Amino acid sequence: MSKRWIGLVVVLWVTACSPIDPKLKQYLVEGERLYVLHCSNCHQRDGQGLRRVYPPLAGSDYLKENLPRVICSMKYGLQGEIIVNGIMYNQAMPGVPSLTELELAEIATYLYNSWGTQTGLIDARRIGPLLDSCARPRPRR
Amino acid sequence: MKYTKEMRLHWTKWVWLALMAIGCTGLDKPLPILGPREVDGADTLYHTIAPFRFVDQDSAVVTNADFTGKIYVADFFFTSCRTICPIMKTQMLRVYEATTEMPDVLLLSHTIDPEWDTVALLHDYAERLGVESRRWHFVTGQKDSIYKIAQTSYFATAMEDRSEPDGFIHSGAFLLIDRRGRIRGKYDGTKEEEVNRLIGDLKRLRRE
Incomplete structure (x- = not known):
């Protein structure tokens, strides 16, 4: 057997036996589906955003530093100026109030494990307390 | 009859000419004018x-x-x-x-x-x-x-x-x-x- 074949077998063995958490995989699949449905129109399929209108999610420092706010804005929306990678954005983002804690966790897991970042699973049980921490928008009169 | 190289060249020449003719008419065909129209005399x-x-x-x-x-x-x-x-x-x-x-x-x-x-x-x-x-x-x-x-x-x-x-x-x-x-x-x-x-x-x- 040539060296190349031995290399291939080793690679296959390592990848087949590496512990890919089935729960993480499930979150990623469902998260991607929800991302395409609710987020990709503006933030684009590849997470790059659109010029200075919609901020990028891929390689975003804002995303990295603001998990609670990211979760809250997905459900309740976000208004006003934000700075992402040194650029100011000011396009109101409508929330999707119908998203459940599990769905928010799935989308977050997808965002935080795509486009070059690997943060691992964001469990649905973490979402409840995070949502409690954010100020909900006042009902319109 | 024997199929010669010259005959094949002859054929391909005509096929190319036909393709070019179709291609050119396709390009020159004007875009349609959409919406209702009225005919007023000529x-x-x-x-x-x-x-x-x-x-x-x-x-x-x-x-x-x-x-x-x-x-x-x-x-x-x-x-x-x-x-x-x-x-x-x-x-x-x-x-x-x-x-x-x-x-x-x-x-x-x-x-x-x-x-x-x-x-x-x-x-x-x-x-x-x-x-x-x-x-x-x-x-x-x-x-x-x-x-x-x-x-x-x-x-x-x-x-x-x-x-x-x-x-x-x-x-x-x-x-x-x-x-x-x-x-x-x-x-x-x-x-x-x-x-x-x-x-x-x-x-x-x-x-x-």
């Missing part, structure tokens, strides 16, 4: 875009006169829309980029939510997209006039509907208008292939 009167008067992102008044002798692409959108508009704007940006070297081609985006989309907001939006107002006008005006011109001139759907998640229903259509204000093509502005076709048709229309 003349055919085609549907044209009705006179309009809107205000763009620079507070400049924009009327038909600004588009006379120009080819333009029109659409209907609103800045707070989260459904199809962002995709339409991504695609319209492609048209913008493809027409950089074409001073006779303009873009005209109408907001269907003039109450929210003020001149200041449209100005900020265009600036954030990084586009020049000289080539791409974002216009606002009386809500009724915008809806009316959408439906009766461009045959595009645009109306308020409180039951929709964003409060409006509208089509994602891009309309290609010629130098005489006639509709020469209708494309789905949310589909990349359709917009490729639009860019091709635009080039054909310029040669007319």
